[in-house]
Amino acid sequence: MKYTEAKLGRIFILRLEHGDRLPDTIEEFAQSQGIESATLLFLGGSDQNSKVVVGPEDGTAIKPVPTVIGLPGVSESVGVGTIFLNEDRMPKLHLHSAFGRKEQTVTGCTREGVTIWHIGEVIIFELINCSAQRKIDPTTGFELLQVQ
Template identity: 70%
Template sequence: MKYTEANLGRIFILRLEHGDRIPDVIEGFAIDKQIESAIVHFLGGADTGSKVVVGPEEGAAATPRPMVTELLGTSEAVGVGTLFLNEQNKHKLHLHAAFGRERETITGCTREGVQVWHIGEVVIFELCNTTAKRKVDLETGFELLETE
């Protein structure tokens, strides 16, 4: 385990609009408000056609290919994630969410694009005074969190 410390900074409360796309809208807000590190909570609805990463394909490949699935109906959603700069100082949201419709639930990463369905509430807790950053791991190709 590796770690670094941080201090709590500003707290932002966002009401997303119907059709807003996660991660784009959250990363764009972070750029506008100069948020470099944060904890992100999401609650609301996801529209039909939203795409989530639901795991890597099985196998021993050095860089596993992601499995992507599409939501087949409007779904309830709840998620939590982190936002950090990568090596190019680009804002990168890593948010996992669970999407439920009737008795079916899909859980995955929102990086492929989740469209908000009418209700999208986000709370962003800014983290200050931290060295944490996303860096590409040469073995897996993933942008992993590094604490230096």
């Protein structure tokens, strides 16, 4: 385990609107506000055309290929995530969410594109004095969090 320390900065409360997309909307907001590091909570509805990464096709592969699926329909959604700058100094969202519709639940990463269905609430807790950054891991190809 490696770790770094940070302090709490600004807190933002966002109301996402019908058709907004994750991660794009959050990353654009973070860039416009100069947010370099943060943690966040997400709650709302996700539209049927949304796609999530639900794991690797082969968990033993050196460079795993992600399994991407579409949501089974409009879904209730809840998630938790982080924002850190990547090597290009752009804020990158890593948000895992659970999506439920009737008896079906899908849990995955929103990086393939989740569209908001009418209701989206996000609370962003900015982290300041933080040295953590996302960097490409040459072995896996993942953009991993690096701490100093």
